[in-house]
Amino acid sequence: MKCKDAEKRLLRSFDGELEGATKAELDGHLKTCPGCRKKQSQYHVLLENLKIEDAEPLPYFWERLETKLREKERVEPWSIWAKWSRRAVPVALTLLLLFIGGLAFFAPGEEDLSQSEALLLRNDNPLAETKTFFEETRLENKNMMIIFAADEKDSIRR
Amino acid sequence: MEENELVKKAQVGSHEAFTMIMKKYEQKVFHLAYSFVQDRAAADDLAQEVFIKAYFSLPKFRFQSEFGTWFYRVAVNHIKDYLRKTARRREVSLEDVEEGRLAVEDKIPAREKARADEQRKKMVFQVLETLPQNYRMILTLRDVRGLPYEEIGQVLGISAGTVDSRLHRARKMLRKKMMPFIGQEGGGL
Numbered sequence: 001m002k003c004k005d006a007e008k009r010l011l012r013s014f015d016g017e018l019e020g021a022t023k024a025e026l027d028g029h030l031k032t033c034p035g036c037r038k039k040q041s042q043y044h045v046l047l048e049n050l051k052i053e054d055a056e057p058l059p060y061f062w063e064r065l066e067t068k069l070r071e072k073e074r075v076e077p078w079s080i081w082a083k084w085s086r087r088a089v090p091v092a093l094t095l096l097l098l099f100i101g102g103l104a105f106f107a108p109g110e111e112d113l114s115q116s117e118a119l120l121l122r123n124d125n126p127l128a129e130t131k132t133f134f135e136e137t138r139l140e141n142k143n144m145m146i147i148f149a150a151d152e153k154d155s156i157r158r
Numbered sequence: 159m160e161e162n163e164l165v166k167k168a169q170v171g172s173h174e175a176f177t178m179i180m181k182k183y184e185q186k187v188f189h190l191a192y193s194f195v196q197d198r199a200a201a202d203d204l205a206q207e208v209f210i211k212a213y214f215s216l217p218k219f220r221f222q223s224e225f226g227t228w229f230y231r232v233a234v235n236h237i238k239d240y241l242r243k244t245a246r247r248r249e250v251s252l253e254d255v256e257e258g259r260l261a262v263e264d265k266i267p268a269r270e271k272a273r274a275d276e277q278r279k280k281m282v283f284q285v286l287e288t289l290p291q292n293y294r295m296i297l298t299l300r301d302v303r304g305l306p307y308e309e310i311g312q313v314l315g316i317s318a319g320t321v322d323s324r325l326h327r328a329r330k331m332l333r334k335k336m337m338p339f340i341g342q343e344g345g346g347l
Contacts, residue, residue: 042333042340043329046332046336049279050302052302054192055189055201056198057198057201061206062181072214
């Protein structure tokens with residue numbers, strides 16, 4: 001076993017991650033390699049020194065925390081929005097969808113429009129056609145216009 | 159009442175539910191903070207800040223992981239920010255170290271030995287502070303707090319394999335940085 005591999009296994013051994021055969025191999029290497037034994041000893045000391053005794057929080061931890069929370073809530077009113085936004089967003093979206101749906105449902109269709117309304121919607125002058133009719137001097141043409149206007153009566157309500 | 163039920167209640171504003179959940183994590187968060195700062199008052203402040211952050215972040219919890227893991231992640235991220243802001247790249251002075259080493263080598267009374275042990279620990283933690291944050295974080299979670307690989311992976315958002323390799327590199331770097339202070343025959347500081 002190379003010393004590099006031995007170091008890897010050595011470090012895993014501190015976490016109890018080494019299986020029987022691998023551990024035996026490492027032990028065999030350590031017996032014959034003073035350099036790795038030295039490393040083992042150094043790592044052992046380092047890791048032991050990283051262990052600390054736990055301390056306790058200072059007294060009245062919760063009382064102090066609650067006071068701070070109240071202060072923060074007062075200072076940051078947006079926090080109330082943050083709390084409720086999770087619900088507010090889907091509710092607002094639902095209302096918006098309902099509104100759009102309602103508009104689509106109740107909006108008048110093209111077939112319900114009079115010719116004048118349709119022309120006005122297209123930004124055309126609804127009197128232009130009538131004007132043409134009155135301006136026509138030839139009786140023959142005028143009659144033809146009346147006939148065509150009567151044909152259109154069934155399709156477009158005047 | 160189950161933890162998730164309490165979390166749901168706390169999410170819609172129940173102060174009582176929030177207190178019940180957080181009391182469960184008080185020690186864990188305080189000890190985590192203490193592992194990084196080794197100062198009771200600073201750890202207490204840090205733990206309080208973590209709870210405040212968790213309180214305002216609670217509505218963002220989507221139950222996609224264990225609540226404990228999410229909360230620990232909030233704590234670790236807050237501590238990371240704190241460490242970044244208060245980064246003290248302190249050089250370890252040889253005088254401090256010599257004191258620690260001599261104290262071990264000499265045959266000295268128990269009181270002196272306890273002082274020397276404390277000095278040694280202090281020195282190792284001083285060197286730990288000088289490591290890159292990723293290494294400091296993983297060494298603290300594993301070697302100071304003793305968290306299992308899996309939990310470290312969940313908290314830091316990395317795989318168990320990455321935990322293994324990062325921990326290996328971090329321990330090697332710590333040893334390398336401690337080399338000038340480690341006794342040549344191994345072990346003694």
